[in-house]
Amino acid sequence: MSLILFDEAKPRVEDERPVNEASHGHGGKRNARSRLWQHPFEPLIVVPYRVAAAIAVMEMGISEYSVIADAVGLTIEEVERVDLVEDPAVRRLALARIPVGESFKLSRRVRCPKCQARVRLVPCIGCRSC
Ligand SMILES: [Zn+2]
Numbered sequence: 001m002s003l004i005l006f007d008e009a010k011p012r013v014e015d016e017r018p019v020n021e022a023s024h025g026h027g028g029k030r031n032a033r034s035r036l037w038q039h040p041f042e043p044l045i046v047v048p049y050r051v052a053a054a055i056a057v058m059e060m061g062i063s064e065y066s067v068i069a070d071a072v073g074l075t076i077e078e079v080e081r082v083d084l085v086e087d088p089a090v091r092r093l094a095l096a097r098i099p100v101g102e103s104f105k106l107s108r109r110v111r112c113p114k115c116q117a118r119v120r121l122v123p124c125i126g127c128r129s130c
Pocket of ligand 1: 127
């Protein structure tokens with residue numbers, strides 16, 4: 001009996017399969033939808049990839065929640081929560097900013113407010129190189 005109970009408690013095996021994109025140490029957890037992103041220089045900053053992407057889009061100067069939500073695959077409410085920086089990790093990231101060299105792939109293109117290019121990777125590479 002006790003053996004069965006023990007056996008039932010055991011199989012909490014996280015299947016951590018390596019994720020190709022964003023392999024900064026902690027690549028992904030479980031599936032792509034909930035995968036996490038870790039700041040390369042601030043190990044305490046770990047947020048969902050989409051949240052980091054949303055911040056990157058905001059840093060480009062895009063402030064329309066619906067546009068950001070579409071681009072990164074969050075709901076408008078989730079984008080609003082990111083913008084309100086209620087989460088401590090989000091707050092740290094907003095202060096630390098997205099590091100140079102880091103880029104996020106969007107599910108939908110956005111128009112860069114500076115160079116008007118429609119970009120799928122944020123921050124806008126074109127603008128960043130100037
Ligand atoms: Zn640009």
